[in-house]
Amino acid sequence: METVSSISEFELIRRLQAVLDNHSNQENPSENIVLGIGDDATVAEINSDLEVATTDTLVEGVHFTSESISMKDLGWKSIAVNFSDIAAMGCSPIYSLVTLGLKPSQTVASLENLYKGMAEISERYGGKVVGGDIVRSDTFFISVTVVGAPCATPVLRRDKARSGDVVAVTGHLGCSAAGLRIITKNLSLPDNVKEHFANSHSRPIPQIDIGASLAVQGIECAMDVSDGLLNDLSKICVASNVSANVFVNDLPVHEHLRTYFPDIWDQLAVGGGEDYELLFTIPEELKDRISQNPNSGFKIIGTITEGNEGVKVIGPDGALKDYSTGGWDHFKEQA
Amino acid sequence: METVSSISEFELIRRLQAVLDNHSNQENPSENIVLGIGDDATVAEINSDLEVATTDTLVEGVHFTSESISMKDLGWKSIAVNFSDIAAMGCSPIYSLVTLGLKPSQTVASLENLYKGMAEISERYGGKVVGGDIVRSDTFFISVTVVGAPCATPVLRRDKARSGDVVAVTGHLGCSAAGLRIITKNLSLPDNVKEHFANSHSRPIPQIDIGASLAVQGIECAMDVSDGLLNDLSKICVASNVSANVFVNDLPVHEHLRTYFPDIWDQLAVGGGEDYELLFTIPEELKDRISQNPNSGFKIIGTITEGNEGVKVIGPDGALKDYSTGGWDHFKEQA
Helix, strand or coil, rough: CEEEHCCCCCHHHHHHHHHHCCCCCCCCCCEEEEEEEEEEEEEEEEEEEEEEEEEEEEEEECCCCCCCCCCHHHHHHHHHHHHHHHHCCEEEEEEEEEEEEEEECCCCHHHHHHHHHHHHHHHHHHEEEEEEEEEEECCEEEEEEEEEECCCCCCCCCHHHHCCCEEEEECCHHHHHHHHHHHHHHHCCCCCHHHHHHHHHHCCCCEEEEEEEHHHHHCEEEEEEECCCCHHHHHHHHCCCCCEEEHHCCCCCHHHHHCCCCCCHHHHHHHHCCCCEEEEEEEEHHHHHHHCCCCCEEEEEEECCCCCCCEEECCCCEEEHHHCCCCCCCHHHHC | CCHHCCCCCHHHHHHHHHHHCCCCCCCCCCEEEEEEEEEEEEEEECEEEEEEEEEEEEEEECCCCCCCCCHHHHHHHHHHHHHHHHHCCCCCEEEEEEEECCCCEHHHHHHHHHHHHHHHHHHHHHHCCCEEEEECCCEEEEEEEEEECCCCCCCHHHHHHCCCCCEEEEEECCHHHHHHHHHHHHCCCHHHHHHHHHHHHCCCCCCHHHHHHHCCCCCCCEEECCHHHHHHHHHHHHHCEEEEEEHHHHHCCCCCHHCCCCCCCCHHHHHHCCCCEEEEEEEEEHHHHCCCCCCEEEEEEEEECCCCCCCEECCCCCCCCCCCCCCHHHHHHHH
């Protein structure tokens, strides 16, 4: 019997989507759904206004452990990963719904700390928590849904990359993955360095302002880097029916990552995951205008090309290098 | 140390809400949130249009077991309980997001059946599944968020009952709780009777059409009956700062319930839970107009009175009867 662990997450989603498609109502089509399953967020039209919605869940033992993150940071992060999806659509958050699956033995104080982290991030970026559900569960989980509104139209999406575009990314890559290594392996590093990496992992900053700015300036193709640059750029290529080249020497890599991870900094930057930066493409005609601001907060790292050859990564020595890791697949991990 | 099981679910929500309130941003108030935590759904204003959002989660071993419900019915029910909240606001569903927490050993075929049930209900009522998240979890759970739009304004809410209103409820009460008893205790009953009760429990019908009709006709106070009539009417009383009297002999009780549960039909009707009917109040001035239609789909069961005395239930013999069960509190259940 075929089980969840015997097929890929991608294939499972495709199979479930097929069930929904087979039942789609001919008499009552969902005319108000502009963009369904497959992008960072769903886009719906309600009374001629566009909105976006996304949901992301963190499960204890899969996405975090009580040793790997404080409850306050977990609260921040559970909202931040959703805000990152909203940012990737060029939108800003309006409200959040939070579902907690709780073990009866969990302390009220720890949950108050969780909510402090949630309150802090919505104090900074909006998207206040306005409701949710609390259920008993033998496995602790936090499921967050965020609804947002576009800062400009069209909203950013994955399938708009075109041959000739350049590829760009915000912030730094690889620091979050380094942070996870440091926490789980309890690596010994100077305090300030440790803090830099731990914060990258535990308190990601959703790039809402940059996402909005990109949409306003006419950028159309973006997604957030949650599964690693290589994996996520591949998704843009598949959705847009293009290929890409990326140059490792052009990646935004923090000096701490090069210094403290001299042998694997490039692996962490290319495939680390959980960066929650914005990955986007800039069409030729916008390139000069958008790139000329040195404080723009992003870096050009490659080019979009024709064909269906996926993503080629040119390593530090200028030669093609295979960084394929298969990305994150939580079911496969255990299988 | 205070734990989740040592306080009530209500108190836990109050404590977490207090954390959010302490951090509410003075410079950036959530002006677009019309109604936050505490009603069946959140009401938000986006670009001057109102929308509602609700989320409900079903956890294996807490809300269902693989013996108590088929996967297809579970798919239907996981959406239906959310649609019921949307109906209770006088709204209709626009789109749904589904998060699955899956054990690696679950079969793909069983999940396809789950989605068939979801597809069937949205084929009937709209609110198509347009996205979500799939995560690995040692505990199987289904978390659904539904966004809807008002069929008329103002939307229905819990805090609008006034002394002098009559109390009304749609459909029948108690059949779902009877269904759960029959399934879990494997009671022997005629097939058609068993099917009636099992369907009441496993395939609840969200009262979207009636909710919309009530809002259009000027009703302002409603909620859905998910935790039992007594428990839920008490919530209306607390929110509206009123009391209520309910007459058991006026409750809409199916003949099968009286026949096959002669000793406890009234207990099941008053406190059974999971009815997913609409409970609402009708102001004096609307009573004649709204009640005159014999096919209206609801029944008047009591009155709203002044004070804070909660809900008094007048039993089958005309005397006050104490049906208090403490309602459903999934944490207490185990504690």
